[in-house]
Amino acid sequence: MKVLILLPPFLPVTEISKIINQILPDSEIVTDINFGSKNSEVLVATTFTLIGKEIIDRLPNLKFIQIASTGYDNVDLIALKERGIKLSNIPTANKESVAEHVLAMVLSQLKNLMHFHNEIVKGNWPFLTNSMELMGKTFGIIGMGAIGRKLAERLLFFGTDTIYYDIVKLSEEEEEILGVRYAGLDEIFSRSDIISVHVPLTDENDRFISKKRFDMMKDGSIFVNTSRGELVDEDALINAVKSKGIRACIDVYSTEPPDPDSELFKLDNAIFSPHIAGVTIESQQRFITETVANVLKYVQGLQPLYGVLP
Amino acid sequence: MKGYEIFRKTIEELKLSPMFGNPGSTEIPILRGVGDYVLTLHDSISVGMADGLAQYSGRPTIANLHTLPGVANSMSFIHTARLNHSPIIVTSGQQDSRHAFYEPLLWHDLQSLVGNAVKYFYEVKNGEDIERVMKRAYSISMEPPAGPVFVSFPMDVVDQDAEYRNLPYSVPNTELIDHGAVEKVLQLIMQASNPALIAGAEVDQFNANEELEKFASILGIPVYTEPLSNRAGFNSESMQNAGDLPPATTAINLALIKHDLILNFGGEFTLYPYLPSPLLPGKKVVTVTMTPSYRFGEYITGNPKLFLMELNKSAEKKGDFVKSPDNSLTNLIARERRVMGASYLLQKARKEFSGHVIVDEAISSSLLVRKHMGYSPRSYFTAKSGQLGWGMPAAAGISLKVPRVLEIVGDGSIIYTIQTLWTISNYNLPVKILVLDNGGYTILKSFSASFYPGLEKAPYLTFSNNILKIAESFGVESREADPDLNELKWLSQGDSPKLLVAKVPKTIPKLFI
Incomplete structure (x- = not known):
């Protein structure tokens, strides 16, 4: 079975070729989107290349596309549906990285690290602090999928009171193992000292974290979004930071890259990162492994995992 | 001299002792020639015991099966012995040849049954055959690749008169080099x-x-x-x-x-x-x-x-490879301690069972058994075939040669040949058994999660058995591990057989790509 691997040229293509030759020697790796017509049945691509109708049309035998990342916004789903082409992504390879990123941001806020850093760089030596411990805080997790669970596992060792909301409640045994308790969204927003969001974006939850939800939050509590920017009403968030002293930890934005003149970036008690919570050296290795495994499943006649268009 | 007496003299000369078996009426005639007999409560267990003893000792061993049903019951174990390169002389009784034409009860063409799982097959035709066929079987079992051979004895043949001729036999030369x-x-x-x-x-x-x-x-x-x-x-x-x-x-x-x-x-x-x-x-x-x-x-x-x-x-130096230390081990053990994870359990067991031969049939935890318990020459055995139920019989067989044997087994595997506990108890074999009880076929759950997602939740992959009560009913002292694992010391002490059940987490490890 012919497999075409379309990589952005900045990746170490020679090294990747050596690995691919040991896995599927008949595969072909290209870095130029003008690769001409191919008879490949499988296309492996990253998020860095737009997979539009033009590319799909050059692959008349194409039956399966594997995107080697969580996101697949670069793929023309309509064109795939018209041809009945399967599409899979890799949604689980970055769960460890995101969970650690959330903790890094939360601890940075609790320990005032940005403030101390800036003061020392300015030549000051601050004596006073309102730093706080994570231990004993109520940590609300919205969405208990792969990332939410990894976060809960790590929180066990911080001694937090971890509550969670998900459309599917965990089993009693799973809750015991993770040390978490199920709560409604009202309780999550009103009781938590820290809230972290880990749900996929759907038509139903667009901007569901609204002014009403921010109004329910405790003054000075911490809000973390490493999920999708569209889940949050950004204006409501800015107002909550200003009026309630909410401390924001933001990795994702309603528009990416965001407007650098946005009010968001004028806030004092906020930390930002560029939609990169899931990107680590280790997670990239896992993306490669999971991508290989899923393509092999298809090649040997099994249903690939993580079907976006199964 | 009667055929069964020739049989006795031959196996004494070849030092094929003890004989493991589960007899039926067709074996009773030849058993008159057997002094040292270890009874197993299922035919297959006798082959498993012979396999363990053969691998550990490096010498041929002998098992006796009850013709058609006994051989059929044991086929998976004979196949495993072939892959394990275990020199076992598998014997069985056979119906009286004088009415074999009528295909009487228990009769079957045993050669077609054992097929190519054995290197050599012979059904004894007369009393004169017995000495020479046993010596030939002995030599062939040792010829690389070592493996099982099969000899069947019709009931009437073992009462025929013949001479014991003290025939020579050979031990194959394996000292070959190119x-x-x-x-x-x-x-x-x-x-x-x-x-x-x-x-x-x-x-x-x-x-x-x-x-x-x-x-x-x-x-x-x-x-x-x-x-x-x-x-x-x-x-x-x-x-x-x-x-x-x-x-x-x-x-x-x-x-x-x-x-x-x-x-x-x-x-x-x-x-x-x-x-x-x-x-x-x-x-x-x-x-x-x-x-x-x-x-x-x-x-x-x-x-x-x-x-x-x-x-x-x-040989001259070519590289500078040395393995990296496992720096994450301490952290892993600490995390696993709170849920009595297999890594924590096995690290503790390693300290208590230093110097023991490990027989591994923990399947979904086998990688962890090898990682945490370690292995060295003649200290680790498992079935090459992937079959379940081999471990406890093999451990029992090895314990006849060495008094420090620990079997590490899953709650699914142990049930296959659970009546081995009777043999262990009855002969007071010094076998210690550590059961990793994760409540079902975790290896199949892991396989399903990788290749057929959703099936890992199928009810037929999950079950629970009260292994403590079963062990007690067979006369083997047993306990359940508490979170501090104090019972590991109890398990390791003394020469009597003991069994410890550890309830390990039911989480599904990712074992397949």
């Missing part, structure tokens, strides 16, 4: 840019562990263990130990991706599950073995110990 190939292998190593070694079960079988470790140490290159090895082909503590190879092509290829030359000493590329990658494309693979299968790469026939001894005379 001297010309030694120089060839040394040249291949010289020419290679990044060679690696593979240690197979045959290294342990031919007592070549020390020579392989010396060779790897001189060269300074890594030694991987063959996929799903049934013995300790290499010492887990060696600085040259690069770990176990996984059993699927893609995973093997990735593990060996940096190497251009792979020298395999007595190992096989046992594969499972199927993955579409070809095996080691573009790599030079040379296998030194007494039992070439000619499945993959080039083969040099010879005794791995002798071959390595010759290599060591001229």
Whole structure:
């Protein structure tokens, strides 16, 4: 079975070729989107290349596309549906990285690290602090999928009171193992000292974290979004930071890259990162492994995992 | 002299003692010639015990099965013995030949039943056959690849008169070496840019562990263990130990991706599950073995110990590989302690069971057993075939030769031959049994999660048995582990058989790509 691997040229293509030759020697790796017509049945691509109708049309035998990342916004789903082409992504390879990123941001806020850093760089030596411990805080997790669970596992060792909301409640045994308790969204927003969001974006939850939800939050509590920017009403968030002293930890934005003149970036008690919570050296290795495994499943006649268009 | 008396004299001369078996009416006539008999409460257990004892002692052993039903019951164990290279003389009774024409109760063409699972089959035709066929079977069982042979005894034949003639017999010569190939292998190593070694079960079988470790140490290159090895082909503590190879092509290829030359000493590329990658494309693979299968790469026939001894005379440093320390182990154990995870349990067990022979049938935890318990020459055994139920009989067989045996077994595996506990109890065998109880077939759940997601939740993969009560009913003292694992000390103490059940987490590990 012919497999075409379309990589952005900045990746170490020679090294990747050596690995691919040991896995599927008949595969072909290209870095130029003008690769001409191919008879490949499988296309492996990253998020860095737009997979539009033009590319799909050059692959008349194409039956399966594997995107080697969580996101697949670069793929023309309509064109795939018209041809009945399967599409899979890799949604689980970055769960460890995101969970650690959330903790890094939360601890940075609790320990005032940005403030101390800036003061020392300015030549000051601050004596006073309102730093706080994570231990004993109520940590609300919205969405208990792969990332939410990894976060809960790590929180066990911080001694937090971890509550969670998900459309599917965990089993009693799973809750015991993770040390978490199920709560409604009202309780999550009103009781938590820290809230972290880990749900996929759907038509139903667009901007569901609204002014009403921010109004329910405790003054000075911490809000973390490493999920999708569209889940949050950004204006409501800015107002909550200003009026309630909410401390924001933001990795994702309603528009990416965001407007650098946005009010968001004028806030004092906020930390930002560029939609990169899931990107680590280790997670990239896992993306490669999971991508290989899923393509092999298809090649040997099994249903690939993580079907976006199964 | 009656046939059964010749049989007794022959097995005494060949030192085939004890005989393991589960008799039926067709075996009673020949059992008059057997003094040292170990009863098992299922035919298959007798083959498993003979397998364990044969592998540990390196000598042929004998089992006796109850004709058609007994042989049929034991086929999986005979097949395992073939893959384990265990020299077992499997015997059975057979219907009285004088009415075999009528295909009476219990009669069957046993040769067609055992098929190619044995190296040699003979149904004794008269009393004169008995001595010569047993001696021939003995020699063939030892001829590389060592393995099971089969002799059946019709009820009437063992009462025929014949003479014991004290016939000579041979022990096959395994001291074979291809001297010309030694120089060839040394040249291949010289020419290679990044060679690696593979240690197979045959290294342990031919007592070549020390020579392989010396060779790897001189060269300074890594030694991987063959996929799903049934013995300790290499010492887990060696600085040259690069770990176990996984059993699927893609995973093997990735593990060996940096190497251009792979020298395999007595190992096989046992594969499972199927993955579409070809095996080691573009790599030079040379296998030194007494039992070439000619499945993959080039083969040099010879005794791995002798071959390595010759290599060591001229080997020179080639690399500077030393294994990396496992810096995450302390953290892992601390995390696993709170849920009585298998890694925590096995690290604790390692301290209590130092010097024990480990028989491993924990299946979904086998990688952890090897990692945490470690392995060294003649200290680790498991079934090469993938069958369940082999472990406890094998451990019982080994315990006849060595008093310190620990079987580590899953709650699914132990049930297959649970009545082995009766034999262990009845003969007071010094077997200690550690049951990792994760409430079902976790290996199948892991397989399902990787290839057929959703099926891991199927109710038929989950079950629960009160193994403590079962063990007690067979007369084996048993306990359940508490979170501090104080019972591990209890389990290790004394020579009487004991069983400890540890309720480990039911989480599904990712064991497949």
